[in-house]
Amino acid sequence: MDSIAYVNGSFVPLSQAKVSILDRGFLFADGIYEVSAVLEGKLVDNASHLARLERSLGEISLPLPESIARIIEIQKELIARNKLENGLVYIEVTRGADKGRDFAFPKGAQPTLVMFTSVKDIVNAESAKKGIGVITVPDIRWARRDIKSVALLAQVLAKQAAAEAGAGEAWMVEDGKVTEGGSSSAFILTQDDVIVTRQNGSDILPGCTRKAVVKLAEERQLRVEERPFSIDEALKAKEAFITSASSFVQAVVSIDGKAVANGRPGPLTNRLREIYIGFARETGT
Numbered sequence: 001m002d003s004i005a006y007v008n009g010s011f012v013p014l015s016q017a018k019v020s021i022l023d024r025g026f027l028f029a030d031g032i033y034e035v036s037a038v039l040e041g042k043l044v045d046n047a048s049h050l051a052r053l054e055r056s057l058g059e060i061s062l063p064l065p066e067s068i069a070r071i072i073e074i075q076k077e078l079i080a081r082n083k084l085e086n087g088l089v090y091i092e093v094t095r096g097a098d099k100g101r102d103f104a105f106p107k108g109a110q111p112t113l114v115m116f117t118s119v120k121d122i123v124n125a126e127s128a129k130k131g132i133g134v135i136t137v138p139d140i141r142w143a144r145r146d147i148k149s150v151a152l153l154a155q156v157l158a159k160q161a162a163a164e165a166g167a168g169e170a171w172m173v174e175d176g177k178v179t180e181g182g183s184s185s186a187f188i189l190t191q192d193d194v195i196v197t198r199q200n201g202s203d204i205l206p207g208c209t210r211k212a213v214v215k216l217a218e219e220r221q222l223r224v225e226e227r228p229f230s231i232d233e234a235l236k237a238k239e240a241f242i243t244s245a246s247s248f249v250q251a252v253v254s255i256d257g258k259a260v261a262n263g264r265p266g267p268l269t270n271r272l273r274e275i276y277i278g279f280a281r282e283t284g285t
């Protein structure tokens, strides 16, 4: 059955949801997106995602065509209309359609706002029980990865390579250090029990799940160090994992076919996953 999507003021069946071929999101990837998880009918850490949406839009001087309060109403209406229990709500804002294909910002074009939902049982995902393998690829992205731009070609290629290798994610590597996953933040647990993840900056997306997990870990007196790490260090680590809205916390059990520790999800990863699911349940809106 067709789910309901939102396109520029209207709720329409997904198969009939359309934007112009002149839309700048289509022509130039001139747009920003955001993804919030839905757990048991409630949005997870949504304020954090909407704050990042506003920040990304600000960085490319693109006004949000609706207020944040209205965006939340639309998210909730989509969840209700689609009877979504567990899954994701996607938001995309582009600079809209002009009369042609001028690179500079068009004058008077109305931004496009598109939203839709998808079903995903994140808590019971098989991949979370077994952990995933990752492959490594060079990070060939642009220099402003802190902006959640819809220009995702480098990640499409990275994740396609991962899929072809039977892996669940690609870790992107720059100057000998992991930046992040194709659509997730990367973590390791060192032999002396320090949780390591790269510090925020223009070379990674500031993950909302990463931020929440770091805070939840620190509140429990777990040691966290925000710094880059190498693949060599990851292969010598006790545990490795990723975080994202669409996977929460998920173990990484191999890198380029080599096992991390015993090749099974580690106890700290499992604990952080349970802690995050608890946080998601308690704070969902």
Ligand code: PLP
Pocket (backbone or CB within 6 Å): 035, 180, 181, 182, 183, 184, 185, 205, 206, 207, 208, 209, 210, 243, 244, 245, 246
């Ligand atoms: N890094 C990249 C490149 C991503 O695309 C994503 C999510 O799509 C993340 C990290 C994780 O961010 P979040 O936890 O906010 O979903």
